[in-house]
Amino acid sequence: MNEFNVLGIAPTDDMILIKKAFAAKARECHPEEHPGEFKRLQAAYRAACRYAKAAGEAGGAGIFLEIGGSLAETDGTPGATISSDGQTGTEEGDSSGAVPDGEEEDSSGAVPDGEKRALSGTVPDGEKAQAGSVAVFAGERAPSSWDFDFSDVEKRQTDSREEFWERFEYLLWNPCLRNNKEAWRAFCRRPEYQGLLEEDSFRGELAGRILGDSYLYWNVNTLDSLAKMLKRYQKNKFALYETGTSAWSSFRRKAYLAGAAPKGPLLTSGQQKLLFEVEGTETLVRGQRVDMERYLYLYFAFAGENRQELERLHQSAAGRMRWIPCLRLLFRAGRMLLWLCAYLALPALLFMLGCFLLHEAGYLGS
Amino acid sequence: MAIIGIDLGTTNSLASVWKDGKVQLIPNSFGEYLTPSVVSIEEDGQVFVGKIAQEMLLGRPRQTFREFKRNMGTDITCQAWKHRYRAEELSALVLRRLKEDAERFLGEPVTEAVVSVPAYFNDDKRCATKRAGVLAGLTVERMVNEPSAVALKHHVLEKDMERFLVFDLGGGTLDVSLVDAFENIVEIQAVAGDNYLGGKDFTQVIAEDFCRENGLSMAALTPGDQALALRAAEQVKLGLSEKNFVSRRVLLEKGEYSLEMTNQRLIRLSGGLLQRMAKPIRRVMDDSGTSWEEIDRVILVGGSSRMPVVAQYIKSICGTEVTVDDSPDESIAIGAGMAAAIKMRTGELQDVILSDICPFSLGIQVTGDRFSPIIERNETLPCSRTGFYTTVNDYQDKIHFYIYQGESLSASENLLLETIRIEVLPRPAGEVRVAVTFMYDINGILDVKISADGENWHRVITNRNMGLTQEELEDRLHTLREMTLHPMEQERNRLLVETAGRLYRECPVRYRGVIERQLSRFERELKHGNDREIREAYVRFSLFLSLAEQAVNNREETGRFDESFWVEDDTE
Numbered sequence: 001m002n003e004f005n006v007l008g009i010a011p012t013d014d015m016i017l018i019k020k021a022f023a024a025k026a027r028e029c030h031p032e033e034h035p036g037e038f039k040r041l042q043a044a045y046r047a048a049c050r051y052a053k054a055a056g057e058a059g060g061a062g063i064f065l066e067i068g069g070s071l072a073e074t075d076g077t078p079g080a081t082i083s084s085d086g087q088t089g090t091e092e093g094d095s096s097g098a099v100p101d102g103e104e105e106d107s108s109g110a111v112p113d114g115e116k117r118a119l120s121g122t123v124p125d126g127e128k129a130q131a132g133s134v135a136v137f138a139g140e141r142a143p144s145s146w147d148f149d150f151s152d153v154e155k156r157q158t159d160s161r162e163e164f165w166e167r168f169e170y171l172l173w174n175p176c177l178r179n180n181k182e183a184w185r186a187f188c189r190r191p192e193y194q195g196l197l198e199e200d201s202f203r204g205e206l207a208g209r210i211l212g213d214s215y216l217y218w219n220v221n222t223l224d225s226l227a228k229m230l231k232r233y234q235k236n237k238f239a240l241y242e243t244g245t246s247a248w249s250s251f252r253r254k255a256y257l258a259g260a261a262p263k264g265p266l267l268t269s270g271q272q273k274l275l276f277e278v279e280g281t282e283t284l285v286r287g288q289r290v291d292m293e294r295y296l297y298l299y300f301a302f303a304g305e306n307r308q309e310l311e312r313l314h315q316s317a318a319g320r321m322r323w324i325p326c327l328r329l330l331f332r333a334g335r336m337l338l339w340l341c342a343y344l345a346l347p348a349l350l351f352m353l354g355c356f357l358l359h360e361a362g363y364l365g366s
Numbered sequence: 367m368a369i370i371g372i373d374l375g376t377t378n379s380l381a382s383v384w385k386d387g388k389v390q391l392i393p394n395s396f397g398e399y400l401t402p403s404v405v406s407i408e409e410d411g412q413v414f415v416g417k418i419a420q421e422m423l424l425g426r427p428r429q430t431f432r433e434f435k436r437n438m439g440t441d442i443t444c445q446a447w448k449h450r451y452r453a454e455e456l457s458a459l460v461l462r463r464l465k466e467d468a469e470r471f472l473g474e475p476v477t478e479a480v481v482s483v484p485a486y487f488n489d490d491k492r493c494a495t496k497r498a499g500v501l502a503g504l505t506v507e508r509m510v511n512e513p514s515a516v517a518l519k520h521h522v523l524e525k526d527m528e529r530f531l532v533f534d535l536g537g538g539t540l541d542v543s544l545v546d547a548f549e550n551i552v553e554i555q556a557v558a559g560d561n562y563l564g565g566k567d568f569t570q571v572i573a574e575d576f577c578r579e580n581g582l583s584m585a586a587l588t589p590g591d592q593a594l595a596l597r598a599a600e601q602v603k604l605g606l607s608e609k610n611f612v613s614r615r616v617l618l619e620k621g622e623y624s625l626e627m628t629n630q631r632l633i634r635l636s637g638g639l640l641q642r643m644a645k646p647i648r649r650v651m652d653d654s655g656t657s658w659e660e661i662d663r664v665i666l667v668g669g670s671s672r673m674p675v676v677a678q679y680i681k682s683i684c685g686t687e688v689t690v691d692d693s694p695d696e697s698i699a700i701g702a703g704m705a706a707a708i709k710m711r712t713g714e715l716q717d718v719i720l721s722d723i724c725p726f727s728l729g730i731q732v733t734g735d736r737f738s739p740i741i742e743r744n745e746t747l748p749c750s751r752t753g754f755y756t757t758v759n760d761y762q763d764k765i766h767f768y769i770y771q772g773e774s775l776s777a778s779e780n781l782l783l784e785t786i787r788i789e790v791l792p793r794p795a796g797e798v799r800v801a802v803t804f805m806y807d808i809n810g811i812l813d814v815k816i817s818a819d820g821e822n823w824h825r826v827i828t829n830r831n832m833g834l835t836q837e838e839l840e841d842r843l844h845t846l847r848e849m850t851l852h853p854m855e856q857e858r859n860r861l862l863v864e865t866a867g868r869l870y871r872e873c874p875v876r877y878r879g880v881i882e883r884q885l886s887r888f889e890r891e892l893k894h895g896n897d898r899e900i901r902e903a904y905v906r907f908s909l910f911l912s913l914a915e916q917a918v919n920n921r922e923e924t925g926r927f928d929e930s931f932w933v934e935d936d937t938e
Binding site: 026042 | 678807
């Protein structure tokens with residue numbers, strides 16, 4: 001093997017020998033004085049380490065596992081390639097793609113080449129995580145005269161259940177955020193709630209609370225995205241209790257008829273202003289998830305401390321909005337009726353025409 | 367010409383140099399190794415750095431600044447009198463003081479230094495550190511990562527073959543590094559950290575609890591009161607390292623309040639902080655794919671790692687042997703001195719090789735706001751990688767390369783380093799082949815080579831001035847040079863004056879007259895006495911002040927004021 005030639009030893013899987021050889025050779029080419037040579041030596045050392053680890057674990061066969069999480073190995077010359085998967089290449093190629101630039105002539109942009117990963121050294125992430133690491137937090141506490149109880153620190157995980165419901169309420173009765181898909185998405189994607197959402201009973205309770213609310217204020221798109229999200233956590237695809245039940249469908253139907261709150265922009269100007277003032281940033285981009293997460297972070301903190309104030313605001317807003325959905329309900333119902341009439345009217349007309357013609361022709365009674 | 371190593375910390379700064387066969391710490395004008403990173407600027411432009419400025423924190427909060435290391439690389443400025451100062455300018459003042467101390471110690475001019483930075487500092491912050499050096503009159507060609515400096519120090523002094531984890535919890539930042547050390551090689555394998563987590567956050571937690579318990583609100587206090595509350599919280603935090611239960615009486619303008627804390631209560635309050643501390647550890651272990659059995663030990667370094675709460679928590683997570691570094695404040699400076707010696711190519715350290723890694727991924731933006739990394743994080747330095755790209759639109763004749771540093775998949779969430787525009791021959795999309803080579807070296811200089819159609823473009827990205835033009839930089843340099851650092855000879859006397867000022871604010875009103883009288887007496891003697899009388903006055907006044915300090919501390923702990931300490935010398 002080339003790397004062992006550079007190190008000056010025979011191929012071996014003894015890490016200590018490899019390290020000693022590397023140290024000895026390194027004395028001759030210190031990176032301060034011979035940077036190029038040292039780089040080659042170091043690359044050889046890495047390759048030798050990988051060989052030794054693989055030989056140790058897989059009995060010398062060809063499965064190479066990554067050490068240090070680095071990408072494809074090179075020998076230091078600029079000719080080496082790395083590139084992303086073929087898949088992303090074709091995706092990008094389809095889109096109109098340009099990085100918007102403001103120059104009239106030609107848009108600019110670049111796309112990674114559609115080549116596969118070059119060398120054999122890589123392994124998909126899932127496997128890599130399992131290979132080297134062992135339960136990170138194993139090990140008992142070292143005995144000492146000051147023995148502290150850290151269960152409080154771990155307990156914060158389970159407290160997130162109450163926190164979830166509290167924040168859920170805040171999102172629910174805020175008329176601006178209730179139908180904001182991004183808000184729900186950002187809220188439910190929080191890492192501390194993932195464990196909760198994987199519990200079936202919890203999801204059932206969540207669905208129950210959503211359904212328990214008035215259909216007048218829900219937008220069908222939001223309900224659909226919530227249903228999709230709940231379904232994503234479902235392990236048993238045949239269980240319908242959350243998203244496929246008749247209760248959910250009828251709720252959805254009613255909400256559709258009510259035609260509640262309009263979709264609107266993802267972050268209202270008031271929300272943007274709040275972010276500006278508190279964070280002092282100029283780079284808000286509307287609709288980005290990052291902004292919604294930041295906004296939620298601030299909003300929940302504010303809501304927690306100013307419950308009454310917020311409740312008062314939302315009551316007054318809710319009062320104003322109450323007649324809108326009712327009116328809309330009427331309009332929609334009326335429209336549906338008209339449409340129904342039109343749908344039935346034609347056959348009815350034809351039928352009457354038929355009867356008339358037949359009557360004229362004398363086939364029907366006088 | 368010697369190169370010195372500097373540890374520019376959030377709370378304290380130190381300097382060291384390789385002399386007489388070993389690394390020696392450089393003492394300041396008080397004979398101490400630690401110089402607090404506190405700067406106080408007077409109206410006439412005179413600047414105080416270090417212990418004196420620390421005493422001025424309470425009395426003059428509007429002109430005294432501390433813990434500005436977190437703001438390096440940002441546009442956050444502080445205002446003193448008519449001028450606004452950025453974090454790098456304040457750091458430059460600290461560096462200047464360290465430079466003067468070094469010149470006095472070595473007896474020769476010092477022009478170059480190796481400065482330590484947290485491993486997780488991004489490019490903005492590193493460039494700001496380099497600029498601070500320039501503004502102080504020092505060339506900072508190389509920066510060494512703080513945990514790497516600690517690893518260097520441990521390995522050079524102990525010479526074992528081992529793999530260890532360095533956990534560096536300083537005043538404002540946390541860095542975790544996985545190190546593999548054998549013979550003359552110190553190899554950093556993985557790095558992670560948090561730029562906004564440090565001992566300062568624990569102090570904040572204690573101060574907020576104090577306010578909550580006493581029905582106050584931190585934001586509603588005056589700046590003077592806030593400083594007093596934070597100072598009390600800090601003393602409580604330090605006290606908890608020795609005792610399990612600490613209580614103090616805090617004298618604010620509003621009134622007198624009590625502050626009590628135990629270690630267990632602190633754990634409950636700072637649960638979130640402790641959880642945040644575990645994240646970089648987990649990340650480093652995952653990135654390098656090592657298991658806890660392969661780690662020989664964990665070294666805790668940094669002033670805040672002395673807290674028993676932190677040390678115990680790390681022990682409970684790791685399970686391997688955890689050693690607290692014997693001199694947590696000085697290790698980084700010693701390591702920086704060693705790195706300077708390696709750079710100088712002198713002494714026994716010339717064989718030692720510190721192989722560091724790139725803590726962040728570097729890449730360019732591709733269509734759809736995607737980040738395509740060319741150099742992934744934890745790549746050993748120096749490294750060079752190439753990526754191949756092509757055009758997206760037909761007959762495109764320009765390509766813009768936006769070079770980013772960061773981990774996010776969405777390019778615009780990362781840090782933009784540079785934009786390079788090149789021209790290509792118009793051809794159907796997908797037929798143009800562009801090779802982008804990134805070379806990142808140990809001095810943190812990114813070398814970008816782009817070649818397309820046989821043409822090459824070359825850009826070296828170093829020392830980005832972040833929107834400052836050369837003239838603006840010169841201007842700042844000039845302003846800073848005009849500001850004189852307080853002459854070292856008179857520092858001792860000034861320190862006493864400022865300490866008296868602080869004690870005046872802290873002690874009960876009845877006894878303030880005593881301090882004032884003694885202070886004016888001291889100042890009189892400074893003005894009119896000869897050398898011998900000044901020395902006597904200095905000794906007498908410093909003794910008085912130390913007694914007064916003891917009385918004030920005692921009172922804060924026990925609630926009683928012991929008048930036997932209060933000895934007034936009536937002989938005039």
